[in-house]
Amino acid sequence: MEAAMTFELSVEFKDRFQQALDEKDSAFIKSSLDGVNPADISALLDEFDAEECKYVFDLLTPETGAQILEDLEEDVREEFIKEFSATDLAAFVELMDSDDGTDILYEMGVADRNEVIRQIEDEEKASNLMELLEYDEDVAGGLMAKELIKANLNWSISQCIEEIRLQAENVQKIYSVYVVDDRENLLGKVGIKNLILGKAGSKVADIYDDQIISVETSTSEEEVAAIMQKYDLEALPVVNARGRLVGRITIDDVIDVIRENAEEERQLMTGVSSDVEEDDTVWKISRARLPWLIIGMVGGLVGAQFLGFFRDEIIIVPALAFFIPLITASGGNVGIQSSSIVVQSLANPNVFADSMWKRLLKVFFVAIVNGAILSLMVFGAVILFMREQPLAATVAIALFAVVLLASFMGTITPLVLNRIGVNPALASGPFITTTNDLLGLAVYFSIAHVLYNL
Amino acid sequence: MEAAMTFELSVEFKDRFQQALDEKDSAFIKSSLDGVNPADISALLDEFDAEECKYVFDLLTPETGAQILEDLEEDVREEFIKEFSATDLAAFVELMDSDDGTDILYEMGVADRNEVIRQIEDEEKASNLMELLEYDEDVAGGLMAKELIKANLNWSISQCIEEIRLQAENVQKIYSVYVVDDRENLLGKVGIKNLILGKAGSKVADIYDDQIISVETSTSEEEVAAIMQKYDLEALPVVNARGRLVGRITIDDVIDVIRENAEEERQLMTGVSSDVEEDDTVWKISRARLPWLIIGMVGGLVGAQFLGFFRDEIIIVPALAFFIPLITASGGNVGIQSSSIVVQSLANPNVFADSMWKRLLKVFFVAIVNGAILSLMVFGAVILFMREQPLAATVAIALFAVVLLASFMGTITPLVLNRIGVNPALASGPFITTTNDLLGLAVYFSIAHVLYNL
Structure with missing residues (x-):
């Protein structure tokens, strides 16, 4: 990046800054931040605790402070604003556009929020903020600023x-x-x-x-x-x-809305339940990931119970067990692909989108094409390597059925979730994978049961 | 949407428009598009074929045409521009900002492109375009326009x-x-x-x-x-x-860059190999999805070969087979979660990011916490429902090992991909899931082999 400023964020600078904070070296802090873009100061302060941030803030002009406050990461900011009196916060909020001021007020309890608004001297600003706080955060009213010409x-x-x-x-x-x-x-x-x-x-x-x-x-x-x-x-x-x-x-x-929505979608798709980042604590990351892992594990236990019904089949034809990973993995892959295409089209609404029935018909044809190709390949491979015809037929037919079923589930689940007001990206996550695993196994062993006359 | 225009895209309007096109009803087409925002006309024309688009274009002013051309979907536009002579295209490109003109020229063969540039009357425009075509599409030079004050x-x-x-x-x-x-x-x-x-x-x-x-x-x-x-x-x-x-x-x-990158990431994560949308043909969708499904299937076949080595174990302890889905699904889920957190932090580079070793250490601790919790739960569940202690121990220990292994793989793979210049989101896709399946099975049956003294 080419920039007129000579300031550069680096680990070395952060360490030097930490030292200055420890020594309360206000001269260094002031001079090193002089003329630096507030967005860069925010990125630096995101790394320090609320008390340290407060010390730096008191050395800067209120205008710079207000701009930094707008840019701080939300979790850092929520802690940080507790360090300030209502009068201080009111002074910062007065210097911000009304939409940014509202974002700060949203992060406070109702009592604190009202106290800050009471301390705002500019009456028009105060009434603008009260108006904006009436709107939900996720509609145009919650995004807009009152400032315009x-x-x-x-x-x-x-x-x-x-x-x-x-x-x-x-x-x-x-x-x-x-x-x-x-x-x-x-x-x-x-x-x-x-x-x-x-x-x-x-x-x-x-x-x-x-x-x-x-x-x-x-x-x-x-x-x-x-x-x-x-x-x-x-x-x-x-x-x-x-x-x-x-x-x-x-x-x-x-x-910011576009970026946040993309991140939320990724979290739902990959089963990380809350907003975690790599620099959060071990415990916070573990907790965010655990719920989905437990769902997957419970699915696995149900699967184990279920396979228990086919104990005899597995003892007689142990090779049936060999293809369990192929069946579950294929079902999972097809399900994720299908749901991802639906999620994409729900995110980019098109007035000319096909009706539900047309969509399902198309998904059905795609599944037949892919299912047929995969089944033929698997049939050939099993015949070639294992020379067991009934096994090859079982795996091939089951794979075909699983591709069809997983396509259907992967298409219908996001549509249903969307209809009932749940983010459809959830359908590409561990939930659908677990469901497809179980359905796939049921289909596979039912077909084996019939073909082997067990 | 509240707008000053009375025009609204709808399926009814599209059908009426199709009829007007079939009847070459230029009066209807002209009057219905009069004063409509070019971005809306583009969204409409995306639904028609190149020849029909050409007919509409010839009824509009060149200024409107140029704006529509900027907004058309890339695959529609690539077909569409073949309908025009170099002189026509040069006239459109002259009316566009140089960055948008460059985007059009990128879509043409070198000979056609040069012919269009030769036909551009404004010499400054032509030299600007030639300069911009020198840059790669994915750097600042390829994004910028020459027009500025x-x-x-x-x-x-x-x-x-x-x-x-x-x-x-x-x-x-x-x-x-x-x-x-x-x-x-x-x-x-x-x-x-x-x-x-x-x-x-x-x-x-x-x-x-x-x-x-x-x-x-x-x-x-x-x-x-x-x-x-x-x-x-x-x-x-x-x-x-x-x-x-x-x-x-x-x-x-x-x-546009932010949106395209998010879409590319989703495609890599969900194994849809090229840029497909729900309204593409059955064959195009099938083809885009097939490569990943084949990789998953080959992985499944390798897994089957591999499980074949443990045929005796499965015959003696068939219950071992029951937990195959639990092991593979948990490995997959943990791997996707881990890689997704790394991909997110690679996408939002932070100068204060931890070093590779610190990252791995943290991942290791998270894996120990989650692995321990999951293993204890599984151990309890198997004891409770199946009352088989060696089985419970095998599954619990294997699950713990798989969580550790999959965390490691899920962390290291995107970092390595990123280092060698491949989009790290690929690591959250079917590729890592397949690898984790195979590694998980190897760990599981190795542990069974030891614990059962087989």
Whole structure:
């Protein structure tokens, strides 16, 4: 990375910084952080404990502190804000955009939260925050900031620019000026480029663009992300149910949504139950992983009970046992593939998506093609290496049936989960693998039972 | 979605549109698409074949056509551009930003590509495109556009605005004006807000911000995405190895990178080998899924061969076979969990990450905790339900060993893959599951062999 700053995060610097903290060497801390981007200071402070962070904060300007606070990792921040008085926190929150301030307030208990809001001097800011706290965190209302620049349709461009001047302190990034009527209904926007290039005397009404895309406060964050991606927007105005302009969502917040959703999906798919990272404690990582492992283990025990019914078959034809891993692994692989394709299409909704029945029909054909190819290969291999025809037939037919069954389960499970409001990515995780294992074994030994006349 | 447009994509509309295409009802097509956002027209045209798309295109303005072309799905577009002459394509490419034009040219053969470039009338555009085609698609040089607004340090603000006026047609979104010296070295930027609010007489040198973050043309797209996310940037200037400003990356392109990387990761993790979607043909979906299924099947056949060595053990103690699914499933689950945590930390590089040895030590402790808990539970369950002590001991000890082994494999595999330049997400896919199955079985039956004195 090429950057104008000379500061670089490194393990050496972190150690030197730790030493400075231990010695309360405020001169070193101040000088080494001078001019450093707050996002970098955040990344550094993520590595220290709440008390140490507090010491550093007290050496920095409130403006820098507020920016660092926005960027800290959530689990670090939750501990950290306990170190501050309500008055301190109110001062930081006043320096933030209302959406970032709301994020901080969400992390506090209701009593503490109200105390901080009471300490905020700017009354408009306080009422903005109270309004934003009313929305769920995962809808447009919970993502938006109140800070935006709006202009009345009847204004001139110079009035517009005067408004920007008035609000400049509050609005970090402008992008567009939103155009409203006297009742605050959103009508359109004036791009920043047109504002610079427009003649000072012309009216907003003459140059504004009435093709504006907006969302309602209740729109889900996934839909907000999809709309901003589709139309390449860096900011999206939010209106209430009556069409009044109430806020604005910026692209940086949506990128966080996209990243968080991808991480949640991965966690569900790989069976790590809560938000863990490599640098968490051994106990936290173990606990996050244990629930899924126990589900898998219980599945394995049920499988063992179940195979117990076929004890006689296994004693007579022990080779049947040899192919248990092939059957369970194939069922698992097919199930994960199928569910992953469905999860992908649920995540990128397409109005032209096939109906449930068409989907299942297609999945059925794909399963027949893949099942047939795999079965023929396995049949050939078993004949070739083991020269046992009934065994080859059993394994081949069972494999074909398992591929069909696992495709069906892998397709239907995410659709059902999605219908009942559960994240469909769960269907690609250890849960579906365990289910497919059991179903696959049932099919396999039932077919063996018939073919061997046992 | 609340929007000023009355147009809505629906299955009914698609059918009506298909009918209009069949009847060559140009009046309906023109009127129904009038004023519709090009991104929506793209989503509609993704559903039709290349010839039909061409018919629609010829009814639209070249400006709209160029925007639609940018948004079409890659596989649709690759077919579609074959319908056009080099002259037509050159006209479209001239209307696009250079980064989007480069994306189109990448999709063509070298001869066709050169022909299109020859047909471009704007010589600056043509040379920009040729420059961009020199870069790899996955580095900053391949992501950037040449269109940007720059100002000399010695200019006044009014000269800056004059420059914007001159370049306004070429640069869709401004964000910042980049400040350079006489040799085009990047020095800093002037935010658009300061430009609007600054006094016309003041100098760029007085108001510019010299704390600017930039990347080199060779910076990887992952690093570009990480930097833009970390510092909340909507545009990032790109300099060459000598520090000269050569281009600009905008956030919309980076969002595409983030999404594509997440999709690639999912494909590797779930064993769907190429970029397939639910609406692809049965044959394409089957083919994309088959390679991994065959790997899993071959693994299963090797497992069968391997279990054949333990035929006698299985005949004497058939219950050993009952726990094969438990052993393989637990190994698979632990392996996927471990690799997923490593993949996540590789995707979010942290300068303070532990060394390889520290990581392995931690993984080892987590495995001991989880392995011990699972083993005790299994031991209790087998004693309780089957009342066979040597069996319970065998399964419990084997499970403990398998959890340790699979944790180790799941941690080391993505690290090794990453070191040799392969996407580490591959380690969470069917490959590691198959390997863990085989290793787990080997451990299980070796322990049985010892404990049963067979």
